[in-house]
Amino acid sequence: xxxxxxxxxxxxxxxxxxxxxxxxxxxxxxxxxxxxxxxxxxxxxxxxxxxxxxxxxxxxxxxxxxxxxxxxxxxxxxxxxxxxxxxxxxxxxxxxxxxxxxxxxxxxxxxxxxxxxxxxxxxxxxxxxxxxxxxxxxxxxxxxxxxxxxxxxxxxxx
Amino acid sequence: xxxxxxxxxxxxxxxxxxxxxxxxxxxxxxxxxxxxxxxxxxxxxxxxxxxxxxxxxxxxxxxxxxxxxxxxxxxxxxxxxxxxxxxxxxxxxxxxxxxxxxxxxxxxxxxxxxxxxxxxxxxxxxxxxxxxxxxxxxxxxxxxxxxxxxxxxxxxxx
Numbered sequence: 001x002x003x004x005x006x007x008x009x010x011x012x013x014x015x016x017x018x019x020x021x022x023x024x025x026x027x028x029x030x031x032x033x034x035x036x037x038x039x040x041x042x043x044x045x046x047x048x049x050x051x052x053x054x055x056x057x058x059x060x061x062x063x064x065x066x067x068x069x070x071x072x073x074x075x076x077x078x079x080x081x082x083x084x085x086x087x088x089x090x091x092x093x094x095x096x097x098x099x100x101x102x103x104x105x106x107x108x109x110x111x112x113x114x115x116x117x118x119x120x121x122x123x124x125x126x127x128x129x130x131x132x133x134x135x136x137x138x139x140x141x142x143x144x145x146x147x148x149x150x151x152x153x154x155x156x157x158x
Numbered sequence: 159x160x161x162x163x164x165x166x167x168x169x170x171x172x173x174x175x176x177x178x179x180x181x182x183x184x185x186x187x188x189x190x191x192x193x194x195x196x197x198x199x200x201x202x203x204x205x206x207x208x209x210x211x212x213x214x215x216x217x218x219x220x221x222x223x224x225x226x227x228x229x230x231x232x233x234x235x236x237x238x239x240x241x242x243x244x245x246x247x248x249x250x251x252x253x254x255x256x257x258x259x260x261x262x263x264x265x266x267x268x269x270x271x272x273x274x275x276x277x278x279x280x281x282x283x284x285x286x287x288x289x290x291x292x293x294x295x296x297x298x299x300x301x302x303x304x305x306x307x308x309x310x311x312x313x314x315x316x
Contacts, residue, residue, distance in 0.1 A: 043230040044237050046245050054244075067248060068226070068233055072201035075226055079202050086212075087204050090225060090256060097250040 010085030014155035015127035018114045026077040026110040031065055033104035039069040064101040070108070070144050071096070074135050077110045078148075088126065088151040100143040108143065109136050115147070119154065126151045168243030172313035173285035176272045184235040184268040189223055191262035197227040222259040228266070228302050229254070232293050235268045236306075246284065246309040258301040266301065267294050273305070277312065284309050 004022040007013050033052075040049030044066035047054045055063045102108065116130035129152050135144040162180040165171050191210075198207030202224035205212045213221045260266065274288035287310050293302040 042234070044233045046237050046241065047243055048245065048247065064247070066233075068230055072226055072230075075202045075224075076200070079204050083204065085205055087206065089206065089222070089259065092253065092255040094253060095250065096252070096254065098248060101247065 006082070010080075010083070013084040013152075015117065015119065015129065015152040016155050018117055018129045018131075018152060020114050020117050022114045024082055024112045026081040026112060028107055028109045029073040029077060030107050031069065031073065031102070031104060033063060036063055036065045036069060036104055039072070040066045044068055060101055062103060064103055067096075067098045067144070070098070070102050070135060071146075073108065074110050074133065074144065078112065078133065082112050083150060084152060086153070088153065090148060090150050091128075092149055094147040094149075096144075096146045098144055100137065100141060102137075102143055106143075107138050110134070111136065120151075124154070126153050128152075164240070168238075168241070171242040171310075173275065173277070173287065173310040174313050176275055176287045176289075176310060178272050178275050180272045182240055182270045184239040184270060186265050186267045187231040187235060188265045189227065189231065189260070189262060191221060194221055194223045194227060194262055197230070198224045202226055218259055220261060222261055225254075225256045225302070228256070228260045228293060229304075231266065232268050232291065232302065236270065236291065240270050241308060242310060244311070246311065248306060248308050249286075250307055252305040252307075254302075254304045256302055258295065258299060260301055264301075265296050268292070269294065278309075282312070284311050286310075 003025050006017050006024065037050050048060065048064055049066045050063065052063055111134050113132045114129060115132050117127055119127040129150050131148055133146050133148060134142045137143050161183050164175050164182065195208050206218065206222055207224045208221065210221055269292050271290045272287060273290050275285055277285040287308050289306055291304050291306060292300045295301050
């Protein structure tokens, strides 16, 4: 698959830079066990995320990251390397799928493919971009996929 | 709408406790401006979430919470007050919708309605529960809605 590139300065990215079919590799992230437990203790305190001993006895063999933590790690790369820096709020996301558990030390890469891009009729200063975002493990298998929608400002005329 | 209750101890909650149509009020949460900026600085560093001065000049009049932060606040109440404590990983979520901006000091309440519950044929020790989760502001308007799926263990026989 081709990999496209965006203007390096996020403030110079516009709707026109996200054509349908463009694929963007956004980088990698990795969580330590301590980070997994810290995030989940605060936001998602289920035993599989925070209880080392309980998780070690179960089928997963140890704690796994909260699915929302995996998304937060992905979002950091989406914010840094994909969306414009001066963006607009997103209306939503479809089909969030957690496909494989994320464990401490897993190196995860993030890839975004633009699947739809349509200029707004009612607000011609922006367009709605839909993408397919995949978080892949070191073997290239998806651990998380989703279909976000984002409003992106159009490049100013002149 | 009726409000149901779950066994107080999360370890005693089973699939059978989540009948279709049951409505659960899960409590409230609220973010300070400092918390909004802290979460977003780490996971979603877009100007609308972390740059007080930029945000104050824009149409929103100040920083708004990352949509993922709002979900994290919701998830804490879902983990504490809705799901069993010894749960199974979720396969995914459909139709995440951010409907209104969340600002510092907003008191948000979380409500979950069971919309589907079917026992697994291939793994009869569990069922798949689908719910509609709403995060409401003090005026009762939804700021966030989503449709999570969760596998829940069935009550052991005897």
